[in-house]
Amino acid sequence: YIPPTSVSQLPTNYKEKYVAERIAKNERFAKTLDKMGKVELADSIRHDQSILVPESFNVAKTWTEYLNRLMGAITGVLLIVLVVFSFVYKRVAKRIVVLSILNLLVVGFQGWLGSIVVSTNLMAWIVTVHMLLALVILAILIYTYNYALGLGQKPVVVMAKIWWLKLLIFVSIAVSVIQIVLGTEVREAVDYVSKGVNVVIRENWLEEVGKIFSYHRDMAIIVLILNLWIYREVKDKFSGKQALLIGNANGVVLLLQIGTGLILSYFALPPYAQALHILFSTVLFSLQYYLFLLIYRTTTYNQNPN
Structure with missing residues (x-):
């Protein structure tokens, strides 16, 4: 068809x-x-x-x-x-x-x-x-x-204890999922405003959305801080390993995600930026989850096996 x-x-x-x-x-x-x-x-x-x-x-x-x-x-x-x-x-x-x-x-x-x-x-x-x-x-x-x-x-072995890094990545994934949910709610609120009885020009749609956009914007700061923290730790403890490659990719996608978010905020929600913003959010989630799986299989070197 x-x-x-x-x-x-x-x-x-x-x-x-x-x-x-x-x-x-x-x-x-x-x-x-x-x-x-x-x-x-x-x-x-x-x-x-x-x-x-x-x-x-x-x-x-x-x-x-x-x-x-x-x-x-x-x-x-x-x-x-x-x-x-x-x-x-x-x-x-x-x-x-x-x-x-x-x-x-x-x-x-x-x-x-x-x-x-x-x-x-x-x-x-x-x-x-x-x-x-x-x-x-x-x-x-x-x-x-x-x-x-x-x-x-065999699992990757590192010298440092990383149980807390596993927890940190898990928290980061949870926060990212919450951020995605907030993003869908912002999108729904924008649709409501755009189809409302009162005519609102596109440049002012976000102003009419309400607090949900503020929550979404503030949560982005938390996502940024968590991922920068994770990147620093991964770079320090997994130099030359696959986890570092995923960490690097995660950082690049995060910057692209923030960039499209800024475009949406300051340039009247261009449709192409909406699509890219959703795409980067799913890619970011995927990289975070894969990084978690890689770190989860990692063990700490035991200097005193006996």
Whole structure:
């Protein structure tokens, strides 16, 4: 299926048809939430009036969504291939097989959830769950890769005690995840302002968002401090090792992430910077998590084994 490039390629009643399909899909989702005991969430979907508002055809949004779904399909195919090849490790590391199958299932669920994100008109909490689930997928992939790579290899040995560094990186990952959640909430608040009844020029959108943007900005300072601290310790204790390479990459991505954040703040939220900001946040999370796995397998040299 190739999406249209002009409204003339759509049926005359495409708006009514799309809204009807959206309502039906959301009702099925609401019934699922009812069965899970999430009655309030289900009602919020049923009574969301924005879902009833038809959207005019937008070729840019249409093709962006098409490419997003296409990439999702390609990801699914690649994960199927990964599952097939994972059976090479069936006898020596069943965990790899289990994780590969698990990730395929999670990606399938993520694809379905993505369709719910669209049909619910980017409902706030669903967007957040969708983003967090993407991080889970990345984490499973990275863990599986690191586990397979480490089979039969001896752990790296360093002279210094690093248990506290492991804890520090773990805290940094947790803070980064919180920062990502805050970022999705800022994005949702910006959407609300941009679609509001009162006309607000783009340059003033962030001013109308409220405290959530301040929290997101302040949390960025904490992320910066933690990662600079981690980089200093990794550089000091892991010179010439893979952990240092990941630490260097982590520092570069962090600077790019901060740079795109500044562009968003001072240049009226340009769309390209929004996409890059999200991209760098996920890359930063991935590098932090991989660094944690590398440090986690590291042991401290014991000078008195007896």
